[in-house]
Amino acid sequence: MINEPGFVSDHVGWIEVICGGMFSGKTEELIRRAKRAHIAGQRVVVVKPAIDNRYSETEVVSHNENALPGIQVDTADQIILLTSTAKVVCIDEAQFFDDRIVEVANTLANDGKRVIIAGLDMDFEGKPFEPMPQLLAIAEFVTKLHAICSESGRIANFSQRVVENKDKVLVGEKDAYEPRARHCFRPPVDKKRGKPIPKMNISDKPDQPKETNA
Numbered sequence: 001m002i003n004e005p006g007f008v009s010d011h012v013g014w015i016e017v018i019c020g021g022m023f024s025g026k027t028e029e030l031i032r033r034a035k036r037a038h039i040a041g042q043r044v045v046v047v048k049p050a051i052d053n054r055y056s057e058t059e060v061v062s063h064n065e066n067a068l069p070g071i072q073v074d075t076a077d078q079i080i081l082l083t084s085t086a087k088v089v090c091i092d093e094a095q096f097f098d099d100r101i102v103e104v105a106n107t108l109a110n111d112g113k114r115v116i117i118a119g120l121d122m123d124f125e126g127k128p129f130e131p132m133p134q135l136l137a138i139a140e141f142v143t144k145l146h147a148i149c150s151e152s153g154r155i156a157n158f159s160q161r162v163v164e165n166k167d168k169v170l171v172g173e174k175d176a177y178e179p180r181a182r183h184c185f186r187p188p189v190d191k192k193r194g195k196p197i198p199k200m201n202i203s204d205k206p207d208q209p210k211e212t213n214a
């Protein structure tokens with residue numbers, strides 16, 4: 001029950017955030033919750049930012065090709081106009097919206113709607129992906145999912161960019177990203193030192209002080 005707030009609460013609105021790295025199952029989970037709300041007879045509207053054109057312009061699609069009809073929007077404010085009669089509003093790829101998405105999510109929830117938001121919590125540098133931190137802060141319910149690390153088979157919460165590109169936004173799939181565990185993630189070049197930060201080996205021991213005879 002704890003993973004499905006929509007079926008334990010009453011008629012007031014609230015915000016659920018599903019976060020994690022790439023391939024962790026965020027879109028699948030969003031689709032699962034949307035489908036169940038639809039089965040429960042609730043009017044569900046699914047939206048995604050227009051920049052995410054990876055699989056389809058009219059559907060939200062997961063990496064394993066689960067899909068649901070979804071509307072592309074250019075701005076967060078358009079979501080308000082599109083969802084006036086909805087009971088449940090599902091927003092995928094929330095990291096691609098600007099800060100207005102925070103106000104929009106609050107407005108929808110205050111209006112009595114269940115707002116389900118999926119998004120990447122960290123970018124390719126391993127830094128918080130704005131505006132996800134703000135959305136996580138205002139949510140009543142948070143679910144963090146993990147992929148499987150492509151190197152170690154451990155749980156992965158980082159998204160390793162495997163192509164040379166330093167833009168924060170780079171839409172892509174396995175052609176450009178791999179899920180990685182903490183100890184298998186290599187952040188991009190450290191700008192100050194100009195060198196790649198070496199991958200940390202979990203068996204590495206901290207440097208021991210050298211003995212001197214002085």
Ligand SMILES: Nc1ncnc2c1ncn2[C@@H]1O[C@H](COP(=O)(O)OP(=O)(O)O)[C@@H](O)[C@H]1O
Binds near residue numbers: 026029062147149150
């Ligand atoms: N390394 C991986 N770890 C977990 N799932 C993976 C991996 N590679 C591919 N997948 C597939 O990705 C699916 C999740 O896709 P999706 O919901 O679109 O993830 P997200 O939206 O978090 O990127 C999984 O069910 C699985 O079929």
Ligand SMILES: Cc1cn([C@H]2C[C@H](O)[C@@H](COP(=O)(O)O)O2)c(=O)[nH]c1=O
Binds near residue numbers: 026027093119171
């Ligand atoms: C890490 C990172 C990812 N992206 C892009 C790549 C994908 O198009 C989406 C994430 O989609 P998913 O459903 O979570 O797989 O975000 C980016 O633009 N910048 C990044 O740093």
Ligand SMILES: [Zn+2]
Binds near residue numbers: 027093
């Ligand atoms: Zn997704």
